[in-house]
Amino acid sequence: MANIDVEGLLKKLSVSEKVDLLGGYDFWHTKGIAKYAIPSLRFSDGPNGVRGTKFFNGKPTAIFPCGTALGATFNLPLLRETGEKMGEEAKLKSVHVILGPTINMHRSPLGGRGFESISEDPVLAGLAAAALVNGIQNTGVQATIKHFVCNDQEHRRNAMYAIVTQRALREIYLLPFQLVFRDSKPGALMTAYNGVNGSYCSENTDLYKILRKEWDFDGLVMSDWYGTYSTTAATNAGLDLEMPGPARFRGEVLKFNVGNDKVPRYVVNERSRSVLKFVKKCASSGIPENGPETTGDTPETSELLRRLGIEGTVLLKNDNNLLPLKKDKKTVVLGPNAKIAVIHGGGSAVMEPYYNVTPFAGISAKLTTPPEFTVGSYAHMLLPHLGPQCTTPDGKTGMLMRVYNDPPGVRDRECVDKIVVIKTEALLVDYVNPRLKSALWYADFEGTFVADEDAKYDFGVVVVGSAKLFVDGVLVVDNATTQRQGDSFFGAATVEEQGSIQIKKGQSYQIKVEYASAPTSKLPDNNSSFSSSAFRFGGTKEIDPEGEIQKAVALAKDAEQVIICAGLNADWEQEGLDRDTMDLPGLMDKMIAAVAAANPNTVVVNQSGTPVGMPWIDAVPAVVQAWYGGNETGNIIADVLFGDANPSGKLSVSFPVRLSDNPAFLNFRAEGGRTLYGEDIYIGYRFYEMAHRPVLFPFGHGLSYTTFTFSDLKLTENKASDGGLVPRVTLTVEVTVTNTGSVEGSQVVQVYFAPPALKPQPVATVETVVVVRAQKELKGFSKVKLAPGESKTVKVDIERKYAVSYWDEVRGKWCADDGVYDVIVSDSSVISDDKSLMTQYNNAQTFWWKGL
Numbered sequence: 001m002a003n004i005d006v007e008g009l010l011k012k013l014s015v016s017e018k019v020d021l022l023g024g025y026d027f028w029h030t031k032g033i034a035k036y037a038i039p040s041l042r043f044s045d046g047p048n049g050v051r052g053t054k055f056f057n058g059k060p061t062a063i064f065p066c067g068t069a070l071g072a073t074f075n076l077p078l079l080r081e082t083g084e085k086m087g088e089e090a091k092l093k094s095v096h097v098i099l100g101p102t103i104n105m106h107r108s109p110l111g112g113r114g115f116e117s118i119s120e121d122p123v124l125a126g127l128a129a130a131a132l133v134n135g136i137q138n139t140g141v142q143a144t145i146k147h148f149v150c151n152d153q154e155h156r157r158n159a160m161y162a163i164v165t166q167r168a169l170r171e172i173y174l175l176p177f178q179l180v181f182r183d184s185k186p187g188a189l190m191t192a193y194n195g196v197n198g199s200y201c202s203e204n205t206d207l208y209k210i211l212r213k214e215w216d217f218d219g220l221v222m223s224d225w226y227g228t229y230s231t232t233a234a235t236n237a238g239l240d241l242e243m244p245g246p247a248r249f250r251g252e253v254l255k256f257n258v259g260n261d262k263v264p265r266y267v268v269n270e271r272s273r274s275v276l277k278f279v280k281k282c283a284s285s286g287i288p289e290n291g292p293e294t295t296g297d298t299p300e301t302s303e304l305l306r307r308l309g310i311e312g313t314v315l316l317k318n319d320n321n322l323l324p325l326k327k328d329k330k331t332v333v334l335g336p337n338a339k340i341a342v343i344h345g346g347g348s349a350v351m352e353p354y355y356n357v358t359p360f361a362g363i364s365a366k367l368t369t370p371p372e373f374t375v376g377s378y379a380h381m382l383l384p385h386l387g388p389q390c391t392t393p394d395g396k397t398g399m400l401m402r403v404y405n406d407p408p409g410v411r412d413r414e415c416v417d418k419i420v421v422i423k424t425e426a427l428l429v430d431y432v433n434p435r436l437k438s439a440l441w442y443a444d445f446e447g448t449f450v451a452d453e454d455a456k457y458d459f460g461v462v463v464v465g466s467a468k469l470f471v472d473g474v475l476v477v478d479n480a481t482t483q484r485q486g487d488s489f490f491g492a493a494t495v496e497e498q499g500s501i502q503i504k505k506g507q508s509y510q511i512k513v514e515y516a517s518a519p520t521s522k523l524p525d526n527n528s529s530f531s532s533s534a535f536r537f538g539g540t541k542e543i544d545p546e547g548e549i550q551k552a553v554a555l556a557k558d559a560e561q562v563i564i565c566a567g568l569n570a571d572w573e574q575e576g577l578d579r580d581t582m583d584l585p586g587l588m589d590k591m592i593a594a595v596a597a598a599n600p601n602t603v604v605v606n607q608s609g610t611p612v613g614m615p616w617i618d619a620v621p622a623v624v625q626a627w628y629g630g631n632e633t634g635n636i637i638a639d640v641l642f643g644d645a646n647p648s649g650k651l652s653v654s655f656p657v658r659l660s661d662n663p664a665f666l667n668f669r670a671e672g673g674r675t676l677y678g679e680d681i682y683i684g685y686r687f688y689e690m691a692h693r694p695v696l697f698p699f700g701h702g703l704s705y706t707t708f709t710f711s712d713l714k715l716t717e718n719k720a721s722d723g724g725l726v727p728r729v730t731l732t733v734e735v736t737v738t739n740t741g742s743v744e745g746s747q748v749v750q751v752y753f754a755p756p757a758l759k760p761q762p763v764a765t766v767e768t769v770v771v772v773r774a775q776k777e778l779k780g781f782s783k784v785k786l787a788p789g790e791s792k793t794v795k796v797d798i799e800r801k802y803a804v805s806y807w808d809e810v811r812g813k814w815c816a817d818d819g820v821y822d823v824i825v826s827d828s829s830v831i832s833d834d835k836s837l838m839t840q841y842n843n844a845q846t847f848w849w850k851g852l
Helices: 005-011 015-020 065-073 076-092 122-138 166-183 205-214 232-237 251-259 265-283 297-314 359-366 545-559 588-598 630-641 685-692 800-804
Strands: 044-046 097-099 143-150 160-163 188-191 221-224 314-318 330-335 372-375 399-404 415-421 425-427 442-450 453-466 468-470 472-477 496-502 508-516 532-540 561-567 602-606 623-624 674-676 695-697 707-722 728-739 745-754 777-785 791-799 805-808 811-815 819-826 837-843 846-851
Touching: 005 265, 005 453, 015 251, 015 265, 065 122, 065 297, 076 097, 076 122, 076 777, 122 143, 143 166, 143 265, 160 846, 166 805, 188 745, 205 545, 221 265, 232 251, 232 265, 251 265, 265 425, 297 630, 314 472, 330 359, 330 545, 359 561, 359 630, 372 545, 415 453, 415 561, 453 468, 453 472, 453 508, 468 496, 468 532, 508 532, 532 819, 545 588, 561 745, 588 602, 602 630, 623 630, 707 745, 728 745, 728 777, 728 800, 728 819, 777 800, 791 800
Parallel strands: 044 097, 097 143, 143 188, 160 674, 188 221, 330 372, 330 561, 561 602, 602 623
Antiparallel strands: 314 623, 399 415, 399 442, 425 532, 442 508, 453 496, 453 532, 468 472, 468 508, 472 496, 707 728, 728 791, 745 777, 745 819, 805 811, 811 846, 819 837
């Protein structure tokens, strides 16, 4: 791509051409202007990998562990390396801009996109995201930090305002963005769907002032997809680019408003200058315009994904050193997540992997004799995909999709496309076929299913559009004649309509789905942004829930060790939908409790991106939090279970005992167009500690197969003038970490600052404002790997003003209050005599500051 002379182009471009730059061309691309050699840029999700330009039938890619798993590594050099690999993956797809990382806060365990975000703690989220950004942009690809700000729930996300105090906004929700801008230079920022304190984020002048004036951000500001709600307000406030295209609020509408001086021409210049500067950055990467999309499944990529997943896996509990398990013992594997590769959450995170490894496959490869299996309990909300259970007419795994312009019954209708579909779920927003004559088209899906046992078999169909499912020519599911509104596909689809047949072992069944695109939908127009055609076809055998538990118990009694692969999946954790409960689905809790009672050597592997309830926790000796681990999920879990790797993850979110213990319990949904952030600054461990509320597992918790000690804690102050009114001071915390066990392992040094005791109420002449502060807050961390018996000195550098400040709402500035602060080094947010050390820091004089 050519070098861009930004100022020269601004003099040449007409107002109309400048406006054209401010809206997307299509779902993934910006507009180029060929006569001025301004190229089109390609964007791509996002949260845990780089999809390319296709939700449907796209090129396979590397799927990374989810956001909370990345946070759980507490390893900034590793996250930078991860960002570099993400950048390399983007180049394979000719992608200039990655739409990530995501750094919204975990207010509640129920957040549908919580798995995408890094942590409940703003410092961990900000520092981790900065490392990812630095890695991504080291490759020339640009990163997009998102969602700015308070997109912390999915319920009514584009029709609600977050009502939040200025102090909580600054100390919790804006702070991770502030740290990213301090420690990296992300090329772009994405605004959130929601509003904050009465103004939508894409047009919120207060937020733009912080971003542009206080933090001096000079990158591109883009909307979330369909997150622009105005022409004049958003443009004047500071939104550079409306996505996706074609633009709804830019284009001819904006040109008209410029002509009427509702949007001044200098503002259009500012917006287009920002776009052109961003295009210039992207041009320097060498990534071609509208380039090819390829793959890069290499051993090096697999090694990084496996190592990354292991470093984020958290050993929650390991009574009597049950783990690691033995490879030569009789083993039973149970649970709904055992034979399904749960590698990511739903929504923007959905991608086609290079490959995937199920936990059952990973575990089986470690054992000297094959394990026995039964599911024990189902976990799905929607029936599992039909594709992997079927074969096409030529014997391939999946269903054959044939696309037509004409409906079934039209004689000699022409097939315009043939695709083998393995994952029978797709959002077709970016499916384009030049042979289709209109938005109304039809597709037949066909596959052969062979029953492996006698059973009653359920089939399910979810659509944006309409569909009928036939088995051996008999109509089993009708999701066309009448339709009911559901939650799937960002709230645009039907509920899952189901039907059943009896199947016999060894018999083949011909499955056919007749599908018609979105214009045939009978649902009322709900004005969903993503109301393109979509489908999901599923099926599974029916089980007797109680009988299946008894089957699992019987197998467990006869085993030497039991592994239960439990948790959630992309049905439960997905964009556009929050959970209703922390409970595991179905009778999973009951099954786990019954199996643990039958066999004391039971380990539970939980896969979820956010906390779940564990009412059986006292009965189970070992629990592993495996998150959503990406392509290498099964290998990661097996490596940890059998001791081929030592887990070193630390919880990036607190696990409460009950949902009602969570500080946002009464305020986690939109009511009357707003969500009240009533917990203020007290989210996560800040609340649990302040309220003396017991937790299931605390923030920062994570065990190891070895043991560690801390010693020789000291703190030094290093001053370096930066030319400002307040000297830049770095506090260096040093501690010796020793591996006192018998195997190699990694430990995280977590540094917390506790504020001085609350001062007496000041007299009127005193300027400082007395505020109640959290008992302590994470301010820095570092991870170290140690051989048995090895010791190393670990240093954590923390900028003083970030270590001791709170937001003073009276002055509208950060206040670094004077006083003596406790500085605590610990292996979790829980402070104990045997695992924590403490020193003190005296901030001699109060000062105020703004900016970075």
